[in-house]
Every structure is written in C-alpha cells, then in structure tokens.
Amino acid sequence: MEAAAVSLAVKAYDEGIKCAGYIKGKNDYVNDLEENYLELKRVVRTLKARRDDVEAEVNRDKRMQATRECQDWILRVKEIETEFCKLEKEYNRKGKRSWKPNSWFSKSKLSERIEKKSAEVRCLLAEGNFERGVVVAKLVKPVEKMGALNIEDKQSLHTVFQETLSYLKHDKIRRIGIWGAVGIGKTAIMQYLNDNEGIAKMFNIIIWITMPNNPSTQKLQKAIIQRLNLSVEGISSIKGKAQRISEELEGKKCLILLDEVGHxxxxxxxxxxxxxxxxxxxxxxxxxxxxxxxxxxxxxxxKNLSFDDAWNMFQEIVGDAISSSKIKKIAELVVLECGGFPLLIDRVARTFKSYEENDVLWNRGLMCLQRWDGIKVGGIDEMLELLKFCCRDLDEIKKGCFLYSALYPEECEICVDYLLECWRAEGFMDYTNEFKDARGEGHVILKELIDLSLLEITDGRKFVKMNKVLRKMALKMSSQRNDFKLLVKPREGLNDFPKKEEWEQATRISLMDNQLQTLPDTDLDCCNLLTLLLQRNRQLKKIPDSFFVSMQSLRVLDLHATEIQCLLHLYPNRSTSEGSI
Structure with missing residues (x-):
C-alpha cells in the first residue's frame, strides 16, 4: 500500500510539473503576444519590400519574364499578405480583452500562431534570394491573338479570306495585297487571318503590325524586334538591325500582316x-x-457587303429592337443607307439600338441618315474623318475631280468619256492640251480615284459610279469649302427651281432628272457658277432671257433630253469652244 501511494504521488507530481509547464508556456505566449505581433509585422514588411524589388527586376526588361520559381514565390508572398491581414485583425480584436480564462487561452493560441507565421515568413524571405536569378528570356508566342470577329457569316468578307488563304498555300506567291475603301472591312479580314488556327499551323510565327500614320524604318524595325523579343544591344544601324531580324527568322516560316498601309x-x-x-x-x-x-x-x-450580309450584321447588333414589321421596314432602309460599309453599319446599328422599339425615333434617325448635312447620327462623322484622311494625299485637282463626281445621283453610272470632258472643261486638266493628251491625263486621275476605292469602275470600264456613302461624305466635304459649294438635287421630282440664295452660293449645280418646266427669271448673281447640269428635265421648254447674264464663268452646261433647242439668243457672246456648252 505504501509503495502504491508513493507511486501515485510521484505520478501526480509529474503531471503537476507538466501542467505547470504547460500553463507557463501558454502564459509566456500571452506575455509575448505584442512582441510576437510586432516581429511578424516587421518580417512581413521586409518580405513585401523584397517582393517589390523582385518585381522591379522582372519588369525592368520587357524581353524577360519571371522564372516559374519566382512566379510561385510571388504568389506565396501574396498569400502571406492575406494571412497577415487576418491575424492583424484578430490581434486588434483580442489583444485588448480582459484577463478572463477564455480570453487568456485565446490570446495564447493567437500568439503561438503569430510566432509560427513569423518563422514561415523568415523561411520565405530566405528563399527570395534566388541564387539562380529571377528572370529568363520570354518565349516568343507563335501568334498574338487579336480577338477577331467571326466573318464566316459575312460572305463578302469571308470570300476575301478564302482567296487569301489559297494564295498563302501557293509556293510562288509571297506578297498579297488586300485593298478597298475605308471602313470596308479590311482590318476585320486581317485580324481573322491572324487568329485563324489553320493559318497558324502553316507558319512558325505570325507578326502583326498596324502601320503608323508616319511610318519610318526605325519604328517598324522596333515593332518587329519587340515582337521577336530580340536583343539588339550594340547594334545601332538600320542595316545591322535588319540583319539581326533576318538571322532570327532564317529557316522559319513567317507571316507578316501589315494593316493600314498608306505608304x-x-x-x-x-x-x-x-x-x-x-x-x-x-x-x-x-x-x-x-x-x-x-x-x-x-x-x-x-467590296461592299451585300444587302443580306449587311442586314445580318445590323440585326445581330440591334437585336430584339427589330420586332415589329413597321420598324423592320425602317431598319431595311437604314441598312441601305449604310452602303455596305461594315464600319458604318456597326456605328449606326449601335445608335439605333438605343431607340429600342420607338418607331418615331427610328423614323427620325432614318431621316437624319438620309440627309448628308442633317443632324448628327453615330458613325457618320467618324466616316467623314476617315474619308478626309483617305483624300489627304490627293492634290487639289484630283480632290476636285472626286468632289465633282458627287454631282451625279447616288449609285448612278457615269459615262467615263462624258466625265473626262466635264473635268477638262472645268479646268481640272490643261484645256490648251490636245484632246488626246487631256484624255490621257484624265484617265490617270480616274485610275488613282479608282485605286483608292473612291470611284468604282463598271460595265467594261466604260462607266464609273460612286458609292452612296462616299457620295454623302463628298457632299459634306464640299459644304465645308467656300470654293466648291454644290447645289445637288438630282432625281428629287422637283417641279420648281431652288431658292435664289441657293443658286448664288453654289459654284456647281446639279438639277438633272427632275420635272422643271422653266428656270428663275429673277436677277441672279451667279458669277462663280462653273457647272450647271439640267439634263433629262424633259418638260423644260423655256429659259428666261436674263438667266445667263451673270454666268460669265460657266464652263459646263448640260441640257441633254430637254425641250431647249437653241441658246444663241440667250448666250450670244459665248463660243461653244470655251467649254462643254
């Protein structure tokens, strides 16, 4: 019995020692809570500073990227930050509690967790030395995706893509040119080429470059060097950099996509x-x-989108707003006014989408769209600015020839020989030249306008026409010039002539294909009028005696298919050799 009592006493003593040690340990944690928190805060601050230094080193050279080890380390630092914030909130909440038993144990556990977290942070800080470095050279991606729109449902654009693809597969064709008017969808096609998986399999690398407004060899070399992630340290000459690029691409199949090439x-x-x-x-x-x-x-x-493609694109953007048959009829007219230009369809559709199912607003929007000088409609001003950009390289003579073509009705086929004769009479070509020379000069101008997609050739090169959207833009451009004011009202069913002030402000007038029976008999001051087109006013039988008195600058007068038989008594001092009269 005595031995058993001694054994029990020894065991109780040992347990007491353990309990006292446990309580002392917990109490030490409680006493060290503030110190442990401040130490954790210090090492976390040091860790964040090291992280900032590492990220600065990674970002210093765009050709380099963080190693996988470094990326993982930065991610773990971020996790530590989150954990520290939680511990700090808990410390601020529990650190000020009274010394009740529950609070005492809670503080002890918190202090212990904080101490362990400090040890973890110190280990992570030591790992941040990165003896093997923090960066490696970036791997060049075969393709940098552009997020291209799907053009498979736009037959007009997809046909160009398919034709381009067939040329890319042709061994002897290395340079392919895609050309067309501003806003016609060229960039959409180029982006689709860039993102197409089938094309990506044909080439080792695809390089995309959007040409700057003022391209230079240095700018383009810089863009290619960045895309290929090349080091050109110590190479300053254009020739040297070209050789470095060529060496990098030697033996590789590379596709270069150049968008918006203006020079x-x-x-x-x-x-x-x-x-x-x-x-x-x-x-x-x-x-x-x-x-x-x-x-x-x-x-x-x-080429411009077909009506079906244009309609599908418009519907896709506008959505449920085209629900009633009434709005659908208006929407079809809106699409027609966009002339098959994807850019304009996109902008206009987004404007009309905001009208929802309000047919009054849809009607008003259509009316504004039909008037080139009307109230602003989303997309029109943007297209005008793009057109001005396209015309910037034209000299004044060629620009005048382009604006002159807007005198004719939209989508009207204009006889090339007739147009060239009018240009010659107007003075856009040297009138003193032989007709053959002037005609040759006119064809040079015409070809440039066609090559810029400002005019379109039709019917075996005998006729040209101007897209309705480009015509609206040309009219708006002319309205902003004092030397090229146009009064243009062809095919409007006019029974009466325009107001006197409209006549007097214009330098060129087109009233063809109307129902005029006579012309103003009031005194007109039209000293700046150069062209007057009255053809196919089939009921025009009389011209007042004083009508031409002030038109001493008139160079082109067209009375074809009217009832006017003779002008000599009205214009006795003007020789028919002085212009196309």
Missing part, C-alpha cells in the same frame, strides 16, 4: 525580306497602287 515601305531594308524565302506578307491598304508598289504578286479587292 510604300521597303521590307528588305527593314528585315531582309528577300532573304527569307519561306516567309510571306499580306498587306491591307485603301490603295491598289500601294499594293502594286509593294510588289504584291496577288491583289484582292474588298
């Missing part, structure tokens, strides 16, 4: 393209001439 550029000078036998280039330009100048082996014209 000829020398790809060999930029990147030694002639040495890259397995590489190809596709360029998009508003000018067919630039495609030729860039040495394109194949040319593809992007």
């Amino acid at each position: 000829k550029i020398d790809l060999h000078k930029i990147m030694g393209f002639q040495n890259l036998k397995d590489s190809k280039v596709v360029l998009a330009s508003r000018s067919r001439g630039i495609c030729y100048a860039m040495g394109a082996n194949a040319l593809i014209q992007v």
Whole structure:
C-alpha cells in the first residue's frame, strides 16, 4: 500500500510539473503576444519590400519574364499578405480583452500562431534570394491573338479570306495585297487571318503590325524586334538591325500582316525580306497602287457587303429592337443607307439600338441618315474623318475631280468619256492640251480615284459610279469649302427651281432628272457658277432671257433630253469652244 501511494504521488507530481509547464508556456505566449505581433509585422514588411524589388527586376526588361520559381514565390508572398491581414485583425480584436480564462487561452493560441507565421515568413524571405536569378528570356508566342470577329457569316468578307488563304498555300506567291475603301472591312479580314488556327499551323510565327500614320524604318524595325523579343544591344544601324531580324527568322516560316498601309515601305531594308524565302506578307491598304508598289504578286479587292450580309450584321447588333414589321421596314432602309460599309453599319446599328422599339425615333434617325448635312447620327462623322484622311494625299485637282463626281445621283453610272470632258472643261486638266493628251491625263486621275476605292469602275470600264456613302461624305466635304459649294438635287421630282440664295452660293449645280418646266427669271448673281447640269428635265421648254447674264464663268452646261433647242439668243457672246456648252 505504501509503495502504491508513493507511486501515485510521484505520478501526480509529474503531471503537476507538466501542467505547470504547460500553463507557463501558454502564459509566456500571452506575455509575448505584442512582441510576437510586432516581429511578424516587421518580417512581413521586409518580405513585401523584397517582393517589390523582385518585381522591379522582372519588369525592368520587357524581353524577360519571371522564372516559374519566382512566379510561385510571388504568389506565396501574396498569400502571406492575406494571412497577415487576418491575424492583424484578430490581434486588434483580442489583444485588448480582459484577463478572463477564455480570453487568456485565446490570446495564447493567437500568439503561438503569430510566432509560427513569423518563422514561415523568415523561411520565405530566405528563399527570395534566388541564387539562380529571377528572370529568363520570354518565349516568343507563335501568334498574338487579336480577338477577331467571326466573318464566316459575312460572305463578302469571308470570300476575301478564302482567296487569301489559297494564295498563302501557293509556293510562288509571297506578297498579297488586300485593298478597298475605308471602313470596308479590311482590318476585320486581317485580324481573322491572324487568329485563324489553320493559318497558324502553316507558319512558325505570325507578326502583326498596324502601320503608323508616319511610318519610318526605325519604328517598324522596333515593332518587329519587340515582337521577336530580340536583343539588339550594340547594334545601332538600320542595316545591322535588319540583319539581326533576318538571322532570327532564317529557316522559319513567317507571316507578316501589315494593316493600314498608306505608304510604300521597303521590307528588305527593314528585315531582309528577300532573304527569307519561306516567309510571306499580306498587306491591307485603301490603295491598289500601294499594293502594286509593294510588289504584291496577288491583289484582292474588298467590296461592299451585300444587302443580306449587311442586314445580318445590323440585326445581330440591334437585336430584339427589330420586332415589329413597321420598324423592320425602317431598319431595311437604314441598312441601305449604310452602303455596305461594315464600319458604318456597326456605328449606326449601335445608335439605333438605343431607340429600342420607338418607331418615331427610328423614323427620325432614318431621316437624319438620309440627309448628308442633317443632324448628327453615330458613325457618320467618324466616316467623314476617315474619308478626309483617305483624300489627304490627293492634290487639289484630283480632290476636285472626286468632289465633282458627287454631282451625279447616288449609285448612278457615269459615262467615263462624258466625265473626262466635264473635268477638262472645268479646268481640272490643261484645256490648251490636245484632246488626246487631256484624255490621257484624265484617265490617270480616274485610275488613282479608282485605286483608292473612291470611284468604282463598271460595265467594261466604260462607266464609273460612286458609292452612296462616299457620295454623302463628298457632299459634306464640299459644304465645308467656300470654293466648291454644290447645289445637288438630282432625281428629287422637283417641279420648281431652288431658292435664289441657293443658286448664288453654289459654284456647281446639279438639277438633272427632275420635272422643271422653266428656270428663275429673277436677277441672279451667279458669277462663280462653273457647272450647271439640267439634263433629262424633259418638260423644260423655256429659259428666261436674263438667266445667263451673270454666268460669265460657266464652263459646263448640260441640257441633254430637254425641250431647249437653241441658246444663241440667250448666250450670244459665248463660243461653244470655251467649254462643254
């Protein structure tokens, strides 16, 4: 019994020692709570500073990227930050509690967790030394996706893509030119080429470049060097950088996509393209001439969307707003006014979508869209600015020839010979030249306008026409010029002539294809009028005696298909050799 009592006493003593040690340990944690918290706060601050230094080193050179080890370390630092914030909130909440039993144990546990977290942070800080470095060279992606729109449901655009694809598969074709009017969808096609998985499998790398407004060899080399993640340290010359690019791409199949090309550029000078036998280039330009100048082996014209494609695109954007048959009829007219230009369809559709199912607003929007000088409609001003950009390289004579073509009704086929004669009479070409020389000069101008997609050739090159949207833009441009004021009202069913002030402000007037029976008999001051087109006013039988008195500058007068038989008594001092009268 005595031995058992001694054993029990020893055991109780040991347990007492353990309990006292446990309580002392817990009490030490409680006593050290503030110290442990401050230590954790210090090491976390040091860790964050190290993290900032590492990220600065990673971001210093855009050609480099963080190693996988470094990326994982930065992620763990972020997790530590989150955990510290939680511990700090808990400390602020529990650290000020009274010394009740529950509070005492809670503080002890918190202090212990904080101490362990400090040890974890110190280990992570030690790992942040990165003896093998924090960066490696970036891997060049074969393709940088553009987020291209799906054009498979737009037959007009998808046909161009398919034709381009067939040329890319052709061994002997290395340069492909895609050309068409501003806002016609060239960029959408180019982005679709960039993102297409089938094309990506054909090439080792695809390089996309949007040409700047003022391109230079240095800017283009810089863009390619960045895309290829090349080091050109110590290479300052254009030739040296071109050789470095060429060496990098040698033996690789590379596709270069050049969008919005407005000037000829020398790809060999930029990147030694002639040495890259397995590489190809596709360029998009508003000018067919630039495609030729860039040495394109194949040319593809992007034409306006068909009505079906345009309608589908418009519907897709507007959505449920086209629910009633009444709004649908208005919507179809809106689409027609957009002339098959994807850019304009997109902007206009977004404007009309805001009208929801209010047919009054839809009608008003259509009316504004039909009036080139009307109230603003989303997309119109943007298209005007783009058109002005397209015309910036035209000299004043060519620009005048373009604006002159807006005198004719929209989508009207204009006889080329007739148009050239009017241009000659107007003075856009040297009138003193022989007719054959002037005609040749006129064809040069005409070709440039066609190559810029400002005019479209039809019917075996005998006629040209102007898209209705481009015509609206040309009219708006002319309204902003004092020397090219147009009064244009063809095919409007006019029975009476326009107001006197409209006549006197205009330098060129088109009232063709109306129902006029006579002309103003009031005194007109039309000293600046150069062209007057009255053809096919089939009921026009009489011209007042004083009508031409002030029109001493008149150079083009067309009375074809009217009832007027003779002008000599009205215009006795004007020789028919002085213009197209």
